[in-house]
Amino acid sequence: MKKKLIKIFADALKISEKEVTDNTSFKNTKHWDSLAMVMMVTAVENEFGIKLNFEDLQKFVSFKAVYDLLKEKGACNE
Amino acid sequence: MSDNKIKDEVNKYVYPSEFAYARGEHVYFRYLTEEDAKGEWHLWFNSPEVTQYMGARRWFNTIDNQLEYLQYVKTTKDRLTLAIIDIKTNKHIGVCSLGSIDYINRHAEESCVIGDKKFQNGLYALESIAMITEIGFSRLNLHKIYATGAESNQNGLMLTKLLGYKESGRFKEHSFIKGKYEDSIILEILQVDWFKSPKRPKLMQLNYDE
Numbered sequence: 001m002k003k004k005l006i007k008i009f010a011d012a013l014k015i016s017e018k019e020v021t022d023n024t025s026f027k028n029t030k031h032w033d034s035l036a037m038v039m040m041v042t043a044v045e046n047e048f049g050i051k052l053n054f055e056d057l058q059k060f061v062s063f064k065a066v067y068d069l070l071k072e073k074g075a076c077n078e
Numbered sequence: 079m080s081d082n083k084i085k086d087e088v089n090k091y092v093y094p095s096e097f098a099y100a101r102g103e104h105v106y107f108r109y110l111t112e113e114d115a116k117g118e119w120h121l122w123f124n125s126p127e128v129t130q131y132m133g134a135r136r137w138f139n140t141i142d143n144q145l146e147y148l149q150y151v152k153t154t155k156d157r158l159t160l161a162i163i164d165i166k167t168n169k170h171i172g173v174c175s176l177g178s179i180d181y182i183n184r185h186a187e188e189s190c191v192i193g194d195k196k197f198q199n200g201l202y203a204l205e206s207i208a209m210i211t212e213i214g215f216s217r218l219n220l221h222k223i224y225a226t227g228a229e230s231n232q233n234g235l236m237l238t239k240l241l242g243y244k245e246s247g248r249f250k251e252h253s254f255i256k257g258k259y260e261d262s263i264i265l266e267i268l269q270v271d272w273f274k275s276p277k278r279p280k281l282m283q284l285n286y287d288e
Contacts, residue, residue, distance in 0.1 A: 026199040034233035037200030038240050053276035054208060057240070058103050061201060 001075065002067065004047055009063055012039035025062035040066070048075040099160055100213055102205045102279060107160040107174065107213075110148055114161055114170055120144035122172075122193030131231040131255065155179070158213070162190075162206050164197060171197040174206045176214050176223070184221035186214055188238075200237060208241055208279045215269045224266035228253045235263055242275045243267045 009024060010017040014031045026032040037060055044066065045052055050073055059065045099107040110119070122128045123139035151159040159175040172192040179186040190206050192198050214220045225243060227234045239245070243265035251259035272278055 026201060032199050034198070034200035034203055034237045037204070038233075038236040041240060051276060054241075054279045057204060057277070058201070 001048075001070070005044070005063070005067055005070065008040055008043040008047060009066075012036040012043065020063055022064040022067070023062070025065075044070070048073075050075055100209055101165070102209050104165055104205050105162050105171070105202055105209070106165055107206075107209060108163060110151060110159060110161045110173070112145060112148065115144035115148045116141050117170065118193060119161075119170065119173065122191065125193070127195075128191065128193055131228045131234070131253070151175075155181075157186075158210075158218070160210070162192070162202065164202070169194065171202060172206065174210045176210060176218070176220075179218070179220075184219065186218070186220055186223055188214070188223050188225045190234075200233075203234075204237055204240065205279065207238055208277065211241065211267065211272060212279055215272050220269060222266055222268050223272075224264060226252075226262045226264050228255055228260045228262055230255060230260055235265065238265050241267075241277045242271060 006017050006020045009015075009020045012031075013020075013024070013029050013036050015029070026037075040060060041052060041057060044050070048070060050070075056069060059069045099109065101107075120139050120141050120143065123132075123144075151157060156179055157175055157177040158179070159173060159177075161170050162172040162174050163169065164171050171194040172190065174188075174190045176186040176188055188207065188210055190203055190210065192203050192206070211223055214223045223243075224246075225234075225238050226249070227238070229235075229248075244267065245263055246266050247264045249262040249264070252262035253260045267275075
């Protein structure tokens with residue numbers, strides 16, 4: 001599951017999967033813009049089969065925050 | 079500093095402000111001031127990056143222009159224009175508005191500009207669009223809110239769609255951008271759909287009776 005999320009982040013942020021870490025955030029990633037955020041949200045909803053509410057969207061600030069969110073929702077079981 | 083302490087600090091600063099209009103998680107809205115017009119606000123509209131999809135980009139924007147516009151937005155009931163303030167830094171980072179407010183047919187046009195580059199990561203625009211949409215439906219009792227954007231402005235269009243706005247049409251060859259005409263996409267959302275949307279924010283408000 002974590003690998004799937006890493007791929008989503010790498011694709012949206014136009015970086016290699018190796019570059020995606022828990023610390024990857026909007027503060028330290030060049031291509032983290034509106035479009036990247038939309039791509040990540042849409043891909044997470046599609047790949048993990050969940051519907052995110054507004055409070056969930058506000059957690060798209062870092063890889064760790066999104067991973068924790070998915071764990072909380074039972075979508076990431078690692 | 080713990081999250082709660084930070085929140086207390088923010089609340090101490092934000093809540094006493096008579097200008098504060100509505101508050102979200104990352105940003106709050108307040109009325110625009112002369113200090114804003116003399117500050118970065120007028121400069122954003124001279125930035126090619128910020129104005130690339132706007133008609134305003136053809137003219138140089140001065141402090142006087144901005145002060146004149148401020149007088150207009152302070153007195154008109156045709157539009158509601160609010161400053162977007164980052165809660166953590168208390169910095170003015172953009173403006174959000176409901177324009178062309180039609181009180182008979184109950185619709186208005188949403189627009190949002192994040193002028194400060196450091197905050198152009200989707201998070202602040204998303205919350206601002208959600209907040210102004212909520213204000214339009216809950217406070218102004220609008221029936222419908224719409225937004226338009228040049229087809230190449232995918233960042234703005236996709237972000238708005240993420241909140242549940244649906245594409246309902248397009249103005250053919252409506253905008254002249256980078257030497258060619260582009261269609262403008264029309265996005266809209268009805269009050270009834272917004273009220274049942276999971277993308278509706280919980281808005282903490284000031285001076286808000288409901």
